[in-house]
Amino acid sequence: MPPEWVRKGQGARAGPGYAHAVIVECRQVSKRFADRLAVRELDLEVPAGLCFGLLGxxxxxxxxxxxxxxxxxxxSSGSVRVFGLDVARSPREVRARLGVTxxxxxxxEVLSSIENLRVFGRYHRLSEVEIESRSQELLDFLELRSHADLPVRALSGGFQRRLAIALSLMNRPELLILDEPTTGLDPAVRLSLWERLRELRARGSTILLTTHYMDEAERLCDRLAILAEGRVVAEGAPKDLIREVVASEALELELPEEREASLLSDLHAVRRVRAGRRLMLYSEDAAALLATLRERGGGFDPHSVVVRPADLEDVFLKLTGTKLEGGA
Ligand SMILES: Nc1ncnc2c1ncn2[C@@H]1O[C@H](COP(=O)(O)OP(=O)(O)OP(=O)(O)O)[C@@H](O)[C@H]1O
Ligand SMILES: [Mg+2]
Known part of the structure; x- marks a missing residue:
């Protein structure tokens, strides 16, 4: 059941019970800093109600x-629309409806968590009554209550991150933008933040986040766009990206580079990534591929062999990471 502010309807939403809508739409967006093109003709659509990840x-x-x-x-060129509004023309309207970390x-730093929440509430022009109830709600939601009265500079990094997310939720945003929300957090805090983000999505919020953690992207995001040098180089659901960019399974082995061409001479279609001495080969049936290579006399260290499901790390490496690669 969506929360009250969603049911009142502050814009079109998707997901269960909502009509499809696009919350963020970038069309041919470029950004130039002096002689550097940081973003190049980027097209991006973030559908409502999803958790969308930007990787790169x-x-x-x-x-x-x-x-x-x-x-x-x-x-520098192109257009960005959020909630159907042109951000350049209606920046305030857009910002009032989103939250950013x-x-x-x-x-x-010198104020406590609760005082920071109040400051953000006033910034968003909420009533004093609403500021109080919303602050209390967020202290519980992000498990900050035990530390609510300490000055923020005395909080650990994990608590500061939780507070940052609490602040971005003060105005009950329809769209939550999180730039590396879990960087530097311990595994337990990351897990609990994922839970909170899932809860927000289940209530109907759209989440757009960046992360360098591939497990986070795979588990949390419904859709991903992978950026390299300012362009989107792949986009899709995590599982689809894995299948399309690499394959379902990976065969990892240590094979000197000079042996690669002869061992895999007629296997041009096998997608692969090399990381130093280690070669990752992708296949729908990695065990069968391994059997084929063994029949050819190997030449690789048998103890180095790993057969495993392919994951987003492989996708990322294949698309952005390595100098030497072959295959389709
Ligand atoms: N204000 C700025 N002035 C000049 N160059 C900038 C500015 N902001 C970003 N850049 C450049 O634009 C490029 C993209 O930077 P950006 O911060 O968007 O990367 P990112 O994908 O967020 O990287 P990271 O994973 O390290 O956070 C970089 O080359 C960066 O140096
Ligand atoms: Mg960044």
Whole structure:
């Protein structure tokens, strides 16, 4: 059941019980910094009600893209629409309906969590009654209550991150934008934040996040776009991306580079990624591929062999990561 603010309807939503809608639409968006093109003719659609992940190596243009979406940075060309509104023309209307957590935390260090929440509530022009009830609700939702009265500078990184997300939820945003929300958090805090984000999505919020954690992207995101050098190089549901970009299974082995061509001479179609001495080969049946290579006399260290399901890490490496690769 969506929460009250969703049921009142602040815009079109998708997901169970909602009509399809596009919350964020980037059309041919480019961003130039002096002689550097950080984002290049980027097309992106974020459907309502989903958790959408932006992945990409350092410097790929993820943060720059998010900044253009929430209107603090103007595209050099192209258009960005959020909730159907042109961000360049209606930045305030757009910002009032979204929440943002940046790579850097945005709180005031000398104030406590509860005081920070109140400051954000006033910034959003909520009534004092609403500020109080919303702050209490968010202290519970992000499990901050035990530390609510400490100055934020005395909180650990994990608590500061939770507070950052609480602040971005103060105005009950329809769209939540999170730039690396779980970077530097311990595994338990990450898991609990994932739970909170799933809960928000289940209530009908749309989430757009960046992450360098492939497991996070795979488990949390319904859809992903992978950026490299300012362009979208692949987009889709995590499982589809794995199947389309690599294959369902991976065969990892240590094979000297000079042996690769002869051993795999007629296997041009086998997608692969090399990371130093290690070669990852992708197949729908990695065990059968391994049997074929063994029949050919191997040449690889048998102890180095791993057969495993392919994952997003493989997709990421294949699309963005390595100099040497072959296959289709
Ligand atoms: N204000 C700026 N002035 C000049 N160059 C910038 C500015 N902001 C970003 N850039 C450049 O634009 C490119 C993309 O940066 P961006 O911060 O969007 O990358 P990112 O994908 O978020 O990387 P990371 O994973 O490291 O956070 C980089 O080359 C960066 O140096
Ligand atoms: Mg960034």
């Amino acid at each position: 190596p350092n410097g790929a243009g993820k943060t720059t893209t998010l900044k253009m979406i929430y209107g603090v940075s103007r595209p 940046l790579q850097e935390n945005a709180h005031i």
